[in-house]
Amino acid sequence: MITKTGRLLHQVLHGEINHADYMAAIQQGDSAEQAEQQYAEAHKTFENQQSLVNNLSDDYDFIVVGAGSGGSVTAARLSENPDWRVLLLEAGSADTHxxxxxxxxxxxxxxxxxxxxxxxxxxxxxxxxxxxxxxxxxxxxxxxxxxxxxxxxxxxxxxxxxxxxxxxxxxxxxxxxxxxxxxxxxxxxxxxxxxxxxxxxxxxxxxxxxxxxxxxxxxxxxxxxxxxxxxxxxxxxxxxxxxxxxxxFNVSRAYLVPAMARPNLTVLKKADTRKLTFTGTRCTGVEVVVDGKLRNFKAKQETIVCCGAINTPKLLMLSGIGSAPELAALNIPVVVNLPGVGKHLxxxxxxxxxxxxxxxxxxxxxxxxxxxxxxxxxxxxxxxxxxxxxxxxxxxxxxxxxxxxxxxxxxxxxxxxxxxxxxxxxxxxxxxxxxxxxxxxxxxxxxxxxxxxxxxxxxxxxxxxxxxxxxxxxxxxxxxxxxxxxxxxxxxxxxxxYFHPTSSCRMGIDAMAVVDPTLKVYGVEGLRIADASAMPEITSGNTNAPSMLMGEQVVRFIKAEHKAG
Ligand SMILES: Cc1cc2nc3c(=O)[nH]c(=O)nc-3n(C[C@H](O)[C@H](O)[C@H](O)COP(=O)(O)OP(=O)(O)OC[C@H]3O[C@@H](n4cnc5c(N)ncnc54)[C@H](O)[C@@H]3O)c2cc1C
The missing domain is CATH 3.30.560.10 (Glucose Oxidase, domain 3)
Structure with missing residues (x-):
């Protein structure tokens, strides 16, 4: 029996503690054999991520921005397809505190x-x-x-x-x-x-x-x-x-950790995404600050923004998607005039x-x-x-x-x-x-x-x-x-x-909607949103499970389109 090792293992797979510290922290009476096994598995995940992060590519099939409730589910589910290389960008650090x-x-x-x-x-x-x-x-x-x-x-x-x-x-x-x-x-x-x-x-x-x-x-x-x-x-x-x-036991332990063991999912922490990049109205990827340096990553297929109800509209507007007059007033070149971005919070x-x-x-x-x-x-x-x-x-x-x-x-x-x-x-x-x-x-x-x-x-x-x-x-x-x-x-x-902001880039079919019912951003190719911002209306209860639902749904839509060719 192993008790309360969730955090310790999380620290191992994020490279924060070594074998000796892990074994020393295991509680008395726990099975040493089981502890070794769990450590080995978590450490393998760490080594996998370390190697992926040390060998970053310039392009991936899918880029997911934001490793929160919607983004963790999206990245984990996308990487179930071994043919898709997925990059998950997270501005913050590991959830090990x-x-x-x-x-x-x-x-x-x-x-x-x-x-x-x-x-x-x-x-x-x-x-x-x-x-x-x-x-x-x-x-x-x-x-x-x-x-x-x-x-x-x-x-x-x-x-x-x-x-x-x-x-x-x-x-x-x-x-x-x-x-x-x-x-x-x-x-x-x-x-x-x-x-x-x-x-x-x-x-x-x-x-x-x-x-x-x-x-x-x-x-x-x-x-x-x-x-x-x-x-x-x-x-x-x-x-x-x-x-x-x-x-x-959060979305990161439930969805992300098992997926981080895969060779086709790279999780890049402390990666602050500053802008989406475009060729015409096609989203081609992202501009990110990593370790203080500006980097570009290209998405061969799609970029999925999951930065939450505050930062998703912020990122869209900084990238030129929003109300044209409001963007023009801030000297932001307009890619698509979408007046609903940031509204209906x-x-x-x-x-x-x-x-x-x-x-x-x-x-x-x-x-x-x-x-x-x-x-x-x-x-x-x-x-x-x-x-x-x-x-x-x-x-x-x-x-x-x-x-x-x-x-x-x-x-x-x-x-x-x-x-x-x-x-x-x-x-x-x-x-x-x-x-x-x-x-x-x-x-x-x-x-x-x-x-x-x-x-x-x-x-x-x-x-x-x-x-x-x-x-x-x-x-x-x-x-x-x-x-x-x-x-x-x-x-x-x-x-x-109540800590539940939603609906600032809401899904719908009217003129103020930002994404369509398959979570695609209107007027842009290769860009979707999968987080609380896309909810058409706030739900009548706490919003974590519904935000995770956004991730489950977006991957269903993507997979269905790829199957249909
Ligand atoms: C204090 C508190 C208590 C709550 N209690 C509950 C509860 O008990 N039950 C419940 O159902 N709901 C609860 N909620 C709400 C619920 O957790 C949220 O609705 C849900 O997590 C939102 O998911 P999301 O994917 O939209 O955004 P988030 O989970 O916030 O994810 C957004 C992610 O994107 C990252 N990000 C943002 N900008 C960038 C950028 N530019 N570049 C890279 N990464 C970026 C963020 O760092 C974050 O990791 C609570 C929320 C809070 C804050």
Whole structure:
């Protein structure tokens, strides 16, 4: 038996520790023979990658930009075809940090080297506040700093994508793909997959605060849903997590690591892609800064951009794909006038939050620090859930409100997952090293404020329910809110991100769409997008699995076209 070696092996295959350090770190009682075997396999992968990186070619069949949730799946699946040589470019470094592997430490990664460290511009409907927008800068991308929660989304999300002309994206189709991605550890369930690369499953040791949240919601008349990754997620649930032996098991471990052993996949880290290159309107490859030097790589077949909802539109615009007048204003030569690039940015809103001082110490964090959630309708007349509050097992308040919250506090965070408002990503400079303007336009529509009021009321009822009596010393934020105006004030001050930006290069068939239903960028040959930016509309749940779906789908489309000749 070998315990908790995930991180150690990850360090071996990224060349960070040697044999002696690995063997010394193996826990007492582990099988030395098995440890040797695992080391040998990981080291072979390292040597393979080292040789590929030391012998870079000028051209590859496919270039994938960004090794996050969408990009890791794309590169891994493309390289299943031994005839295709694939280059995966990642601006960040390896996802080997202890805080990556310890699921509840995701907030420790904020503003560090593994976070792009973005902030929004002043949010005019949220008291002109600036909101941090964390994005993973490492292999596995934001999937390496997320809260390890595994959610497909609501069936209606996908049926609505298909209804708007995106054939092949309906729920009946995508649910089979989600199923094929999973290695589900729960009770047998016809909806769930057990042969896929991504471990997911119920949390068998939830934090007592998560248990109180579930009980408190049931007290309010909300039904318990055992498996929300099925036809119905309307109710309260424990989150399913992507873990193995208590360690994060992200897209990079599930998809990328096995593929890194192949001779036809090169993973180049610290490779900051500055521009796409073109001959006319055909994308020919990329311009990249590696080790401080500018390099060009050519894609003989296609380039697939997977830089996420912030950096994908940024890269397209820097490369001359975007609104022609906006590009011209920054002296960027226009390749294709696509006015939708960077528009329709969406995000889920989380309110940070309703905080309660705990009686005594907080329960120990063992899971992901956010282990239960619920989907519900802010208005019973709605067709499907639009709010998804979550329990947070540590103090959770915006910087402007944090002073009121003692260290031994937990929070219930009201949220909105079907926002009516949308924002944009734009450039303020043609210099790739300048961060883009991120305008989430939070609370831009009154409908969002009204839904959040209902979410806030429900969360205060749950937080003040008898289920929490054992833990609740007092509500420290916001306290009683008597009028609608007081509630709105609190909403504006506590609005923050649920960490789920999407749809800034959205798929569709209308004039503002950026990619077609096979994820090809309109007006350009040899270029596709496979990440959260391409979602036509944000899904009603956490966005990691749907971002990985983009990678699964793009490779299906590419393979189908190549088969058809
Ligand atoms: C703190 C946090 C918590 C979250 N919690 C959850 C959760 O529990 N469950 C869930 O479902 N979702 C969660 N999410 C959201 C989810 O992880 C993301 O929606 C998903 O990872 C997005 O995938 P993506 O492929 O679009 O982008 P990313 O995964 O962000 O990948 C983009 C990649 O491209 C790289 N890149 C960017 N620009 C360049 C460039 N110019 N050159 C080369 N490489 C580049 C980046 O470094 C990154 O590796 C969370 C996100 C965060 C930040």
């Amino acid at each position: 202890q805080d990556v592997f310890t699921p509840h430490r995701w907030p420790n990664l904020f503003y560090g080297d593994l976070d792009w460290g973005y902030n929004t511009i002043n949010q005019q409907h949220a008291n002109n506040r600036v909101v941090h927008c964390p994005r993973g800068k490492m292999t596995g991308g934001s999937g390496s700093m997320n809260a390890t929660v595994w959610v497909w989304g609501h069936p209606m999300d996908y049926d609505s994508w298909a209804y708007h002309g995106n054939q092949g994206w309906d729920y009946q189709n995508v649910r089979q793909i989600f199923k094929s991605m999973e290695n589900y550890s729960g009770e047998p369930d016809m909806y769930r997959g057990v042969n896929g690369p991504m471990p997911c499953g119920p949390n068998d040791d939830p934090n007592p605060l998560a248990e109180a949240f579930v009980k408190g919601a049931i007290e309010q008349g909300i039904p318990y849903v055992h498996s929300y990754n099925g036809p119905d997620l309307n109710g309260v649930s424990y989150f399913e997590l992507n873990r193995k032996d208590g360690e994060r 969406q995000d889920h809103i989380l309110l940070a939050g309703i905080n309660y001082e705990c009686k005594g110490e907080l329960p120990e964090l063992k899971g992901n620090a956010a282990e239960a959630t619920l989907w519900w309708k802010s208005n019973p007349a709605l067709h499907s859930p639009d709010i998804q509050p979550v329990v947070i097992e540590f103090p959770f308040a915006t910087p402007e409100l944090a002073a009121a919250v003692p260290e031994n506090s937990y929070a219930i965070a009201p949220s909105l997952v079907r926002p009516a408002s949308s924002g944009s990503i734009s450039l303020s400079s043609n210099d790739p090293s300048v961060a883009p303007n991120i305008d989430m336009n939070y609370l831009g529509c009154d409908a969002d404020i009204n839904a959040l009021i209902a979410s806030l009321d429900l969360c205060q009822d749950i937080g003040n329910s008898s289920a929490f009596a054992e833990y609740r010393k007092q509500e420290v934020l916001p306290g009683p809110l008597k009028t609608k105006a007081e509630k709105i004030d609190f909403i504006r001050m506590s609005t923050t991100t």
